[in-house]
Amino acid sequence: MWESFWFEFINFYFIPGLVLGCIYALGAIGITLTFGILRFANFAHGEIMMTSSYLTWEFVLVASSFGLILHPIIGAIPASICAIILALIVDRLFYKPFRNSPTIMIVIASFGMMLIIRSMVQVIWGPNQITFVKGIAKPNPIIKDFTSSFDIMLLIPNKHIFILLGTIIIMLIFNYLLSSTKIGKGMRAVSDNPNLAEVSGINVENIVKATWVVGGFCAAAAGVFLAMDTQFIESTMGFRMLLPMFAAAILGGIGRPFGAVAGGLIIGLAEELSAYPWLGDGPVISPGYKSGVAFSIMVIMLIFRPSGLFRGRVF
């Protein structure tokens, strides 16, 4: 018999933490890329995530009016294209004019974009929560039966399988992009040393565009995965993700995409595991303060090791 401790721990804390971590990781990739390549903290990143989850919902809704019942993953494809276009337009109109200004100007601009995009979504879809997927997610029966025959019963709903597999696939593609393509190596180079990149003849503007494409796509994936996980969407969901994503990027080391992934997983797990009754009966940290976990980790990193776990850049 699988001890009840492990059963509870794995199924109700570890796997949800891993899922949340995947979502943070995908979001943090965009944050760390823009931080590394464009050298600014993009406050509007969470809003791109949020917008793409609304767009996905809208696409699924429109399709259903034609009788097509789409899985959100299918709806996410056009939504992620829209998210990429949105990111590119925002960059062109609101960030590019400040490329040669002190970076804080772009930070302010992105702070403004955060509100603009959110207001736009609120005008179009209203401020209230919308149900993204109906019903209670049941554990996948095949995995349940299969694992329970080994005495380790895993209760994983399909949505979590989609999120975990989806994240792994995106990571593999991302890894290939960064390590084996010219544009990906260029992104690493600009992130490593932008002045040298410029005097090496690298076309930095193209790299910037590529950054928005990759960041926008990962944000869209993170947004849709988050909506699949929580099963609802609301206009503040992007903002709520912002702090954990920043924390993940800083934890992993700014400009280190795989650091951001590790950071995202750590923060996601830390948030979920903080609710586990490690000491006695109640959760270690009351659930109301769950979102403070990411912030605490971030502050500790900023005090003791601002370069992050993987020796990123410190500005």
Add this chain to the structure above:
Amino acid sequence: MNSDKILSINNLIAGYGETEILHNVSIEVHTNEIVSIIGPNGAGKSTILKAILGTLDIKSGEIFLLENKITGIKPSDIVRKGVGYVPQTDNVFVSLSVHENLEMGAWTIETNLKEKFEELYNLFPDLKDKRNQLAGQLSGGQRQMVAMAKALILNAKVLLLDEPTAGLSPKYRGEIFATIQRINKSGLPVLMVEQNAKQALQISHRGYVLVDGSNRYTGTGQDLSSDPDVALMFLGSRG
């Protein structure tokens, strides 16, 4: 116009924003030459290279690469026109492998890279075995080699080196100077800024002495090394 001028700077006045650093600088680099710029700290030696590269605010004066004026265009375009530049510090991408660093140098080239890489690895045999190592793990001298190789890959018409031996041990210093001579022998003019004035002048065809943002003395490497004024100012103390 003298056809054998590769790079010429005419009466350049430049600086950062309001601050003027170069007051009046004129420098020429001819075919197959090694030219050194020496001078005391703060004279604006490295600033000249940055001005050539277009990362400085130029107030007046012109810079020509062959017959083309290169003042007022983007640094990345200047590089693409054939100015190879090796900054003094942070001159390699530390988180990229040696080979990837070279690939970044070759950003705009689409074809014939393999041959070019082989050619460079022959010029810098040390790097061949380390091609898959991260540049950040190399020694200072090896990094300098990577930086030079990276600058050469674009079929540069002239190579600018900013204090290539700064912070290196004497052993590596000699090796770097030897490499510079080797590069030069292959037909590439070199313009370098050096702190180790005596050694630099030994391998240079010509030299410029820069004081307070304008060039004071000009002469062949030999002449300058033996010039008592110059010797008194820079060479004596460095032995």
Add this chain to the structure above:
Amino acid sequence: MEIFLGYFLYAMSLLTVGGIYALLALGLNVQWGFAGLFNAGVAGFAAIGAYTYALLTTAKSQFHFGGLELPLIVGDIMAMIFAGIVATIIGLICIRLRADYLAIATIGIAEIIKLILKNETDITNGPRGINKIPRTWEHFTEERFYSNFPMNFISNPKGWEVFFDSIPKWWWQPFFACTILTIVIIIYFLLEKLRVSPWGRMMTAIRENENAAAAAGKNVTKRRIEAFILGAVIMGLAGAFLGQHLRLIEPTQTFDPSKMTFLVWVMLIAGGSGNNKGAILGAFLIWFVWSSSELVTNGFIEILATMFDSVDISILKNRAGFIRMLFIGLLLQLILQRFPKGILPEKRPAISGKSQKYAG
């Protein structure tokens, strides 16, 4: 006559809230305009001020800590002190880091403050908030004030009751507005004095060239923390007055971290960062634009409704606030790109972006 009274009272409330925002903008100007510190948690500091004031001055309540029924002025002062203490802690941790990190950290602090206010229900009454916060001047009409010292020294409670019944109910409104405006003016003059003092000149030097200032033996970090604390203290005071103005405060809507902070930023940048007069001007101007845009959008929706009977205006009405926010956001982008120095630019040479980028 009625209608004029309506306009008058509307004007008073505009001046009151405009003045509170002017205080916030002045506080932010000390941090950003003087010291170049990016604070994205303005709402957090205002919330600390408002809650401190509320808990100290409200009547005893079974729902939250206290209230301690302290004199209002004590509440105001403690609001400033508390905001200052929190700013000191944040400052010690984050100020060494670059502006972006401070922005992230301060936005985080604002969130944490919100979490604490929401979750520590024993102290703050959680999401239900604190009610009946005494408002300066109006508080005289409350029984617990007029039946106690010093008011009972002048007249007995009965007499006060009769007196307050005999004067118009809104009597306190102009007084309250004038009090806030007076404080704005006092703080303005103090900050102007500070700006031309050696401390202020040092701040400018640090902001324009940190390395040079540090090389000249100035303790850059300490100066910046001082500026951060001073700004937060002013924000805390503004928060105390916001609490008074609203009388009911709660953690999420009142101090919406992004909206409130954002509005203050728009005000400062529109008015001219680095210029105290600009901060005040920007605050009133943007507040008027913000308030009148409510009238404009509402009017526009009404017209739309009379023109097309079939249009369901309830949805539009619900969302009018977001259209205004969108508008303010675009306004900020326009100002940033076209008039980055604001209406009243700072009178000292600004940092040159290019030299920053390539220096070193």
